[in-house]
Amino acid sequence: MTVDSQAPAATAGPTTPRPTRHRTLRRYLGALRRPRGAVGITLLGVLVAAAVLVPLFSSGYDAQSMNTFAGPSWAHPFGTDELGRDIAVRTLYGLRIDLVLLSAGVLTAMVLGTVLGAIGALSRALGLFFQRVFDIIQGFPSLILGMVVALLVGPGMLALSISIVIFALPGFGRLARAGLLSQERREYVLAAQTMGIPRWRVLVRHILPNTIDPIIVHTAIAMVIAIFLETGLSVVGLGIQPPEPSLGSLLNSGVRFLSLAPVYVLGPAIVLILLALSFSLLSDALNEEVLRK
């Protein structure tokens, strides 16, 4: 990847100009300059900043008061809950937990999926086997899969993390395998092979950097899927359990008090929609700018 600047044109080859890291970065930044990308990254940035900074201007998510089920006011923009806790603050703490849980789950699925995809590209038999496993996972509606996991390991954070990794795995695995296989016959790969570089090294050092784009772009959609899974499972009480705040568990409590305090669900609902929207917009922008070239 670093030879481009001084390498003679003959080795770089006019048919497959290898993009430098610099140029790759520029394409990603280009996506963020598109309207959808700009809105998406701004939204996400504001949400992440709020989630990171919330401990600075609040005294914790379980600060109780006698002021229960208060309506919206300047002190409590989204009201207070059954124990007089500020719902806006609890929502942001919930967002903290969600952001950590969801990104950890999706990144694990990305790494694991890429490894499985790479193994599948190296060995035909294992490749076919993994494809069938992915078929099976994708045959399950996501929430049914989540329920089966919740039944086995008990409802909670662990069940949620496992479900997210399992359900996000096929997307990454398929992209990695397809990407790696499509590069196999390219000249630069043949050149590297002729030079006697071991097969796994060609794969990791030469092919992977050229197939990583679709995988990175897919993380945005995988995040949306993970958000749906967390909130869906938590809202029926099979994911994160109250009083631990998460967007899903807050909505779970909100539903219980829906007729008493309709405002309860608004805070977590708005943050949930904005979070999913920011990732969808980013995904659209990245798809157009990074993949359509």
Next chain:
Amino acid sequence: MARYLLRRVPSALLVLFATSVLAFVLPRLAPGDPAVTIAGPDATAAEVAAIRADLGLDRPMVTQYLHWLGDALHGNFGTSYLTDRPVTQLLLDRAGSTVQLAILAALLMVVLGLGLGIIAGSVRRRSARSALDLFSTTLLGTPPFLSGLLLVLLLGIAVPLLPVSGEVSLFADPVIGIQYLLLPALALALTQSAAIARLVRSAMDQARGEDYVQTAIAKGASDTRVTLRHVLRNSLSSALVTFGIRFGELLGGAIVVEAIFARNGLGTLAVTSVNQRDYAVLQAITLLAVAIAVITQLLTEIGLAALDPRIKLESAR
């Protein structure tokens, strides 16, 4: 066509087989020995052994699986540990509610999805296009239970138009029944319809660039005619192929939507059975949900392959 089926059917069968194995293994992964649980704390070893033999737990796994599968195919899913009633009976009691919900939701999903997609693919004004785009992206990022909650807030509490909790069967009273059904079905349909709408729109955009559309415009065909006869007809198949996938997710979404609207359907039963660790019930629901999802997906694909000659050519390559 035959080759296409040959390629798709084994994969669907494999998913069904794997699901059945998983469903079968599920109760056996649970901590504790069911024979000991049923026998109670005071049982002797002989009594436990008798119950084990009675349940067939002393036979090899493969025999047990085949036996269980045979029973399941005959509609016998065993007995609920919790209520001591046949699982099939429990499922049948609840199925009506979920079937009504799923059918209305699927109809709304197709109608709204196509409607929104066709509008988004037909308007020319840039601002209108962006607004519709943002609308469908937002819908796509709103999980069904959340659309449900917002609909409850809007049409149930702020402007009380429709009932938001409970249900009345369509067969008992169609007029009241549809009022109870409308909001949950709409909630379930919205997210999935946005996915269909986006596909229709991008397929229509792509079709507009094709030569045959340019030819039609050059021949002086009216705007409506070009859109309906040339653009739309060639955009539908790619959108409808997702119907199968979307229907499966719609079934999964029903679990949560039923909880929000306090409907007594299969989803509510599933949630209860996870909380109470009633393995026999969840086993049956999982098997049913995956089977319906996989079969719908297969049927949509077969239907499209029959309608669209291009799919046949692709598979013959």
